[in-house]
Amino acid sequence: MARIKHIEIAGRNGEQLKKFYAELFDWQIERKDVSGFDYYDIKTEPGGKPTAGIRHEPEGKAELVVYIEVDDLEKTVARAKKLNANVRIPPMLYGELTFALIEDPEGNPIGLTQA
Numbered sequence: 751m752a753r754i755k756h757i758e759i760a761g762r763n764g765e766q767l768k769k770f771y772a773e774l775f776d777w778q779i780e781r782k783d784v785s786g787f788d789y790y791d792i793k794t795e796p797g798g799k800p801t802a803g804i805r806h807e808p809e810g811k812a813e814l815v816v817y818i819e820v821d822d823l824e825k826t827v828a829r830a831k832k833l834n835a836n837v838r839i840p841p842m843l844y845g846e847l848t849f850a851l852i853e854d855p856e857g858n859p860i861g862l863t864q865a
Contacts, residue, residue, distance in 0.1 A: 752826075755819035755863050757802040764788045764806030771804070779804065785844075815851070817861035823848055826862055835860075 761767045768779045768790050778793040791800035805815075820826045823841045830852050831837060838859065839851035848864040 752818045752820045754816055756817035756861070758805050758815040758817065758861065759802065760805040760807045760810060760815065761812045762806075762808050762810065764790055764804050767804045767806075813859055815859045815861045817849070817863050819863045819865050821865050823850060823862055823864040827852065830860075 759767060759771070764781075768781065771777055771792065772779045775794070778796065780791050780793075782789055782791065788806035790804035790806070792802040792804065793799065794801050827837060827841055827850050834855045836853040836857075837850065838853055839849075841848060841850040841862075841864075850862045852860050852862065854860060
């Protein structure tokens with residue numbers, strides 16, 4: 751069964767988003783360098799594990815991405831394509847994480863990770 755795994759907030763100014771969400775909700779947000787770009791881990795509980803993140807996209811656009819964990823990433827992406835999804839990022843390994851990014855038929859982004 752697929753489950754919501756992670757939520758990612760993307761925008762052109764990661765530092766501004768970090769400040770906004772940290773001050774608004776008292777979240778602990780830590781900047782890190784991930785393969786040459788800025789990413790921010792969000793901890794919504796003191797001392798907890800990151801449950802969300804901020805993706806700094808200086809050339810991109812603001813969007814909210816919900817990541818769904820699936821048992822078979824390749825199969826899920828193939829099924830999504832048959833259902834008229836657009837594949838923005840095909841399945842790839844990123845560190846220890848295998849993920850893909852698709853868009854539903856209306857253009858909403860959906861992140862997929864493999865369990």
